Amino acid sequence: MGITGKNNSALHEQEGIEQPQSFNTTAAQKLMQNRKKKQEVTQLFAGIRAGDKTALSRSITLIESTAQHHQVLAKKLIALCLPYANKSQRIGITGVPGVGKSTFIESFGKLLTSKKHKVAVLAVDPSSTLSRGSILGDKTRMEELVKDENAFIRPSASGDSLGGVARKTRETIILCEAAGFDTIIIETVGVGQSETTVHSMTDFFLLLKLAGAGDELQGIKRGIIEMADSIVINKADGENVKAAKLAKVEFNRALHLYPAKESNWTPKTVTCSALKNEGIEKVYEIITDYVNQTKASKYFNHKRTEQNKFWLLQTIESQLKAAFYNNPKIKEALKEQLDLIDKNKTTPFEAAEMLMKL
Ligand SMILES: Nc1nc2c(ncn2[C@@H]2O[C@H](COP(=O)(O)OP(=O)(O)OP(=O)(O)O)[C@@H](O)[C@H]2O)c(=O)[nH]1
Ligand SMILES: [Mg+2]
Numbered sequence: 001m002g003i004t005g006k007n008n009s010a011l012h013e014q015e016g017i018e019q020p021q022s023f024n025t026t027a028a029q030k031l032m033q034n035r036k037k038k039q040e041v042t043q044l045f046a047g048i049r050a051g052d053k054t055a056l057s058r059s060i061t062l063i064e065s066t067a068q069h070h071q072v073l074a075k076k077l078i079a080l081c082l083p084y085a086n087k088s089q090r091i092g093i094t095g096v097p098g099v100g101k102s103t104f105i106e107s108f109g110k111l112l113t114s115k116k117h118k119v120a121v122l123a124v125d126p127s128s129t130l131s132r133g134s135i136l137g138d139k140t141r142m143e144e145l146v147k148d149e150n151a152f153i154r155p156s157a158s159g160d161s162l163g164g165v166a167r168k169t170r171e172t173i174i175l176c177e178a179a180g181f182d183t184i185i186i187e188t189v190g191v192g193q194s195e196t197t198v199h200s201m202t203d204f205f206l207l208l209k210l211a212g213a214g215d216e217l218q219g220i221k222r223g224i225i226e227m228a229d230s231i232v233i234n235k236a237d238g239e240n241v242k243a244a245k246l247a248k249v250e251f252n253r254a255l256h257l258y259p260a261k262e263s264n265w266t267p268k269t270v271t272c273s274a275l276k277n278e279g280i281e282k283v284y285e286i287i288t289d290y291v292n293q294t295k296a297s298k299y300f301n302h303k304r305t306e307q308n309k310f311w312l313l314q315t316i317e318s319q320l321k322a323a324f325y326n327n328p329k330i331k332e333a334l335k336e337q338l339d340l341i342d343k344n345k346t347t348p349f350e351a352a353e354m355l356m357k358l
Helices: 024-047 053-064 069-082 101-114 128-141 143-147 160-180 194-199 224-226 236-254 280-296 301-328 326-340 348-357
Strands: 090-097 121-124 151-153 183-189 204-210 228-236 268-269
Touching: 024 053, 024 069, 024 160, 024 326, 053 069, 053 160, 069 160, 090 101, 090 194, 101 121, 101 128, 101 183, 101 228, 101 280, 121 160, 121 194, 121 224, 143 151, 143 224, 160 183, 160 301, 183 194, 194 224, 204 280, 224 280, 228 236, 228 280, 236 268, 268 280, 268 348, 280 301, 326 348
Parallel strands: 090 183, 090 204, 121 151, 121 183, 204 228, 228 268
Antiparallel strands: none
16 A cells, blocks of 8 residues: 555544543534535535536525425525526426427527527426426437537426425526526426416516417417417428418417507517427517517516515415414314314304414
C-alpha cells in the first residue's frame, strides 16, 4: 500500500479513541445532518444557476417527494430560486389525445432552440398512471428535442390530486426559470379539469385541434375555446389540407362570436403540420406578437399577478382543508355526525356547524 493507502494516510484515525461521556452524540449527529442538508441545497442551487440539467432534475425530484424532510429542503431551494424566476414566457398547450401535442412540441421546441431560446417542457397530467405511460411516448416523439442541449423535458409530475400536481408544476416552473430557461411549455391532455389548471399558470394558451368531418365545433368544450389565445389546426398535410383550411375559416368565424378578452387580444387560428414541420414558424410569430402586445399594455404582468393571487387563495384553501380533515378530533366527530345523518338524527347544516365549531 502506498502513501495514499488507507492505513498510512495522515487522515486515518486511530481506532479505540472513545467519545467522552459528556458528548451528546445525537445532537452532534443532528448538527451534521443539518449541515449536510444545507450543503445539499446550496449545491443544487449552484447547479441550477449554472444551468446544469442533472441538478435541475434532482431538484424537481426533491419537490415531487412527499417525504417531510425533502419538503423542508424543497422549500429552501425554491426560496433561493425565486429571485431568479419569472423571466420567461410560459406557454400552455392542450388538445385531445392523439392530436399531436408531443409532435408539435418537438417541432416548435426545435424552432425555439434554433432561435437561441432555452426551452423547458413540462406536463400536467392528473392521472398518474396514464402519465407513466406517456413518458415513454413523449421521449420517442420528442426524439430530437430530448437530445438538444438547450431543451429540458420533464415528464408529468404524478400525484393523487390535480391540486398537488399543479403545485409541483408551479414550483418546477420556478426552478426551470432560475436555471435560465426562457420558454416554458406545459402540455396537458384536453380532457377534464387540467386545462383550466394549466391556463391559470401560463401566459399564452394554445389549443391544438384536428379538422374533423362535419361540424367543426362539435366536441369542443366552450370554456376551452374561450381560454385559447390561439387555435392551431394540426395535421394539415396530405389529404387533410383542404379540411384543415376549412376548419380554420370556421373557427375564425366562431371566435368572433365570443366577447373580447380582457387582454384585448384577438385569438388567431392557423393550420400546421407538426409532423412535416410546416406552419410552426407562424405560431412562433403569433406568440411573439402576443407577448409584445400584452407587455406593452401591461396586461402580461397584470395576468401573472392575478394568477399569483389565485394560487395564494388556492393554496390556503387546500391547506385549510387538509388541516381540517387530518385533525384526529375532527375525524372522530365527522364519523359520529355521518352516523347521525344515517339515523336521520341531524341535518347536514347542523352537523357542519357542529364540526366547524370544533
Ligand atoms: N399526419 C400527421 N400526423 C401527425 C401530425 N402530428 C402528429 N401526428 C401523429 O399523430 C399521432 C399522435 O401524436 P402525438 O404527438 O403523440 O399526440 P399527443 O397529442 O401528444 O397525444 P397524447 O400524448 O396521447 O395526448 C402520432 O402518430 C403522430 O405521428 C401531423 O402534423 N400530421
Ligand atoms: Mg403527448
